[in-house]
Amino acid sequence: MELKDIYTLVSKLDSFNIYDLLDQHSIIVIYCKMKYASLIIPEKTTIFIQPDLDKKFEQYLLWHELGHYLLHCSLPRNKPCYRYE
Template sequence: MRSRRGVIEVNTAQIREVADGVPDVCIYELLYNENIEVIEDQCLSKRKCDSAILASDGTVGIFVKPDLPEEYRQFLLWHEYGHFKLHYDENMHFNFYLSRFSWKTEREANTFAALNLLKGEDIYDQNVIALLISKGVPERIAVKTYESLI
């Protein structure tokens, strides 16, 4: 659903619904099946972000900094795939990073990533924040994401 300013608005229930529709497979297999290329980009080393997604003319690529820890890299891939599943619209030209709404879209992508990283896990009687951290989610993001899930 779109707001008056063109931002796609997504609530936690919608994020759960989209995440539930994603197969419980390795992120690399999922991206391969969706024809989304993962590109290690040395240029990201000069920027604050560790990953980015770019879609153009029906082609989608996820750019990641090289030499990242594997668990963190998988979190980033799930995060960027979350942007694709939740926010992508081929008819919309919008830069999430330059938007005053970027915090909202980033939170939504983090929630999507966390839900997918927790698939198949018995989260009852576990410290979910510690589990997310063990799966590569930065502590600050794990705490904020957990708050949005409860």
């Protein structure tokens, strides 16, 4: 993906509030004590995140995971896309 493609994606966003964007894409955030991870399965997309993170760092991680979803996994939902950190 080239930089112009990223600008195109960003220009199509309805909001810059990460929680609104996750909701628009039906991405669920679950807060639990574990290392950061995201798991994307055909039926739903879920991001698992630690509950005690600094708010700005939490938002950074959520933007990061949303970026992965938009760039790599927002395909027809016939194949799972898994990623662990």
